[in-house]
Amino acid sequence: MTTKTTWSVARVLRDRDAGLYLSGVVVSGFGTSALWLASGVWVKDLTGSDGLAALCMLAMWLPTLAGPLLGTLADRGRRRPLLIGVNLLLGALLLALLRVDAPGDLWLLYAVLFVYGAAGVVHDAAESALVARAVEPSLLGDFNGLRTTATEGMKLLAPLAGAGLYAAHGGAGVALLDAATFVLAAGLYAALRVREEKPAPPTGSPRRRTAEGVRHLRAHPVLRPLVLAGGATMLCAGLNGAMVYAVVDGLGHSPAYTGVLYAVQGAGSVAVGLLSGPALRHLGARRFAASGIALLALAVALRGVPSDPLALVCSAAIGMGLPPVLIAAMTSVQRETPGALLGRATATAHTLVFTPNVVGLAAGAALVELVDHRLVLVALGVALLVTAAPLCQSPARAERTVSRSSSDASPA
Numbered sequence: 001m002t003t004k005t006t007w008s009v010a011r012v013l014r015d016r017d018a019g020l021y022l023s024g025v026v027v028s029g030f031g032t033s034a035l036w037l038a039s040g041v042w043v044k045d046l047t048g049s050d051g052l053a054a055l056c057m058l059a060m061w062l063p064t065l066a067g068p069l070l071g072t073l074a075d076r077g078r079r080r081p082l083l084i085g086v087n088l089l090l091g092a093l094l095l096a097l098l099r100v101d102a103p104g105d106l107w108l109l110y111a112v113l114f115v116y117g118a119a120g121v122v123h124d125a126a127e128s129a130l131v132a133r134a135v136e137p138s139l140l141g142d143f144n145g146l147r148t149t150a151t152e153g154m155k156l157l158a159p160l161a162g163a164g165l166y167a168a169h170g171g172a173g174v175a176l177l178d179a180a181t182f183v184l185a186a187g188l189y190a191a192l193r194v195r196e197e198k199p200a201p202p203t204g205s206p207r208r209r210t211a212e213g214v215r216h217l218r219a220h221p222v223l224r225p226l227v228l229a230g231g232a233t234m235l236c237a238g239l240n241g242a243m244v245y246a247v248v249d250g251l252g253h254s255p256a257y258t259g260v261l262y263a264v265q266g267a268g269s270v271a272v273g274l275l276s277g278p279a280l281r282h283l284g285a286r287r288f289a290a291s292g293i294a295l296l297a298l299a300v301a302l303r304g305v306p307s308d309p310l311a312l313v314c315s316a317a318i319g320m321g322l323p324p325v326l327i328a329a330m331t332s333v334q335r336e337t338p339g340a341l342l343g344r345a346t347a348t349a350h351t352l353v354f355t356p357n358v359v360g361l362a363a364g365a366a367l368v369e370l371v372d373h374r375l376v377l378v379a380l381g382v383a384l385l386v387t388a389a390p391l392c393q394s395p396a397r398a399e400r401t402v403s404r405s406s407s408d409a410s411p412a
Contacts, residue, residue: 075341075342130192230349288328298317
């Protein structure tokens with residue numbers, strides 16, 4: 001497996017366009033992760049309010065709910081010029097944050113973060129569609145695994161760099177850094193050699209075009225179970241994430257110890273990204289996703305045990321168990337969706353998969369105050385195993401099960 005992994009990773013990295021894509025992911029991901037941390041600290045320093053600081057994350061996540069609508073923009077024209085334009089737009093937009101230096105200016109920060117999030121939805125949809133055209137289909141799993149490795153690696157490094165830059169130069173310094181990363185990413189996308197045909201003029205009403213991505217995912221026997229499993233897994237992951245401070249309390253450590261657990265979790269995600277391509281080819285998308293969810297279930301259920309070594313092992317296992325269903329789902333969307341529809345299908349899949357994570361975080365924040373966190377973690381482990389079970393069935397058998405269950409529920 002190691003030799004095959006090294007060979008497939010090398011094939012991806014030797015591809016000029018794939019290497020440019022990954023470089024763009026690293027560069028823009030570094031700036032985004034740095035701004036994600038610094039914006040909350042910036043608001044906290046200006047207002048002293050934890051609630052207003054938390055609104056920064058909400059402002060960036062909220063546009064995800066409009067994924068099906070925003071995804072239509074990624075299908076209206078050529079994706080490469082769109083990616084260049086979005087990156088340049090964000091680079092220019094971030095310069096507006098240089099004016100934020102008092103509590104009365106926070107509306108501007110929130111507005112920029114909201115547009116930042118909306119542009120990110122369009123960017124990710126267009127990028128996924130362009131990658132599906134530029135990268136050999138057999139290597140899409142390897143590419144998406146490397147993308148996960150790059151993204152998680154930036155999450156380990158960028159917040160520390162962002163915190164240091166904020167301490168030295170304030171929020172304006174971080175905004176300038178992020179703006180520079182987007183300009184550099186635009187240059188990397190401009191260097192791509194992907195040939196794209198101009199899409200056919202859109203037909204039908206805007207509402208119908210928006211709904212086409214939803215209908216495609218709902219009707220597709222391969223994509224529907226993977227996307228639904230991804231959403232259920234991310235809901236449980238959000239609930240699990242809200243328990244982290246209770247877990248740390250149970251270990252007898254200060255809240256700062258959460259940083260250690262998150263670092264170990266990130267290292268697990270970096271590692272599994274390198275193995276994802278060969279694992280997808282060997283197991284198939286369904287079993288690869290199910291294996292990751294099962295590992296996640298075991299790790300979540302055991303992390304309530306008050307043991308430092310076990311807590312670290314569980315954090316690494318959570319980092320390794322969470323990405324497979326996401327990589328399997330998004331790679332399958334790229335492979336199983338017509339190019340003209342891929343922007344909408346990708347954005348819709350992102351909405352269905354990642355929105356439950358925000359819901360889980362919010363619900364978990366309330367639940368942790370009412371119920372012993374160890375009971376919640378065991379229940380989440382069981383729920384995750386239930387989520388993984390249908391993916392272990394063959395696609396044909398799963399389809400029969402779904403059809404039978406639906407008719408039994410509505411015996412007209």
